[in-house]
Amino acid sequence: MRQSRATAVACSALALALAAGVSFSATNVAAQPADKFRIAGIIPLSGAWGIIGENMRRGATIAIEERGSKVLGKPVEVMWEDTETSTQVAVQKATRALSQGVHTVFGEVSSGSTLAIMKLTDQRKVPQIVTLSADDRITGADKSRYTFRTSNTVSMENTMIGEFAKRQSVKKLYGIVADYQVGRDMWTALKADLASKNIAVAGEEFAPIGSKDYSIMLDKAVKSGADGLLLLVVGGDVVTSLKQGGETGLPQKMKVMGTMLMDETLGLAVGPTGSLGINSTLRYHYTQDTPRNKKFVAAYQAKFNELPSQYAGEAYDGLSWWLDTVESTGVWDKEKWVDAFRSSVRQDSVEGVKRMRACDNQAEQIGLFGTAIGGANSSVTMKVVETFQAGSLFKPCG
Numbered sequence: 001m002r003q004s005r006a007t008a009v010a011c012s013a014l015a016l017a018l019a020a021g022v023s024f025s026a027t028n029v030a031a032q033p034a035d036k037f038r039i040a041g042i043i044p045l046s047g048a049w050g051i052i053g054e055n056m057r058r059g060a061t062i063a064i065e066e067r068g069s070k071v072l073g074k075p076v077e078v079m080w081e082d083t084e085t086s087t088q089v090a091v092q093k094a095t096r097a098l099s100q101g102v103h104t105v106f107g108e109v110s111s112g113s114t115l116a117i118m119k120l121t122d123q124r125k126v127p128q129i130v131t132l133s134a135d136d137r138i139t140g141a142d143k144s145r146y147t148f149r150t151s152n153t154v155s156m157e158n159t160m161i162g163e164f165a166k167r168q169s170v171k172k173l174y175g176i177v178a179d180y181q182v183g184r185d186m187w188t189a190l191k192a193d194l195a196s197k198n199i200a201v202a203g204e205e206f207a208p209i210g211s212k213d214y215s216i217m218l219d220k221a222v223k224s225g226a227d228g229l230l231l232l233v234v235g236g237d238v239v240t241s242l243k244q245g246g247e248t249g250l251p252q253k254m255k256v257m258g259t260m261l262m263d264e265t266l267g268l269a270v271g272p273t274g275s276l277g278i279n280s281t282l283r284y285h286y287t288q289d290t291p292r293n294k295k296f297v298a299a300y301q302a303k304f305n306e307l308p309s310q311y312a313g314e315a316y317d318g319l320s321w322w323l324d325t326v327e328s329t330g331v332w333d334k335e336k337w338v339d340a341f342r343s344s345v346r347q348d349s350v351e352g353v354k355r356m357r358a359c360d361n362q363a364e365q366i367g368l369f370g371t372a373i374g375g376a377n378s379s380v381t382m383k384v385v386e387t388f389q390a391g392s393l394f395k396p397c398g
Contacts, residue, residue, distance in 0.1 A: 052311045076323075125334065130151070154182065157281050296350055342361060346363075
């Protein structure tokens, strides 16, 4: 695919950042006792994915506050940096944060941004916690000793989408896909899986991130003869597309599904007309019946006066797991933190047991699929309709 000007600029910024870091990349910042435990939150707080980043920040805030805002006896200091839904900006913000001696990088949303930041954190040997980006390369071809993902992979999401479509007896699926590399890669892989399940692809459209008009694409999908629609968009584009779909009764015409396509936060933004009946993978859901989740939900509601979204839940779970592991080492040595996390098991995560795989720094976990239904006072809530066990979602290391 031809490289866009924005991507080229981001790559140039990354090259400059890496070159600038050569002279001090061996500085062992995290191994020295410090007056504060410093975290750089590199996430979008504006732009198309700002709604996701803000929810991540809220979940992370609970993870920090529940421990008295301290790690290893020192106060936690968070440097929140808005990437503005731009890989170029994400690289710039991460470079600046790393130059200030942070002990952990938290983020990003975009897989492209995450992969770029990983090159910086790997060079500086600073742990990076990923709780959202799904590109398989993060814990696959481009994996790093210092980057950990505590959330879903593209392969995991695709498995759930394909199996859900099969169980719902979908015969033809139309795809509207966000026009960026992860979206295209995910759709390509999913089409192969659909073919193995005898589900035909009726057509496809690639929508630029931040699109304002989905009406023509949605109309093509309805007229294609497909009984299912894969809407593979994220953040603000979910709100735009589903609002416009609701105006034409899309959920009644096709079985609409996607990854992270709907939860209570998005349902509030879209409204019942465009939300009810939408089917979606869920990275997390507040109804999970575990002691830690009940405690998290109560703390989140008390602070923000609303239920946590999937973005908030995953951010909380991943960062809390990491900070607990750091605390368990009892030392200011990032190499020991990394070693401890690579072999850790989270017995009491918000979704039950999670295991970190030392082979790729990827957490093994269950997968959830939900359908939007009506709630009190015309609200939208997700009903978990499928739970996939980790064994069916992850291939053994090897």
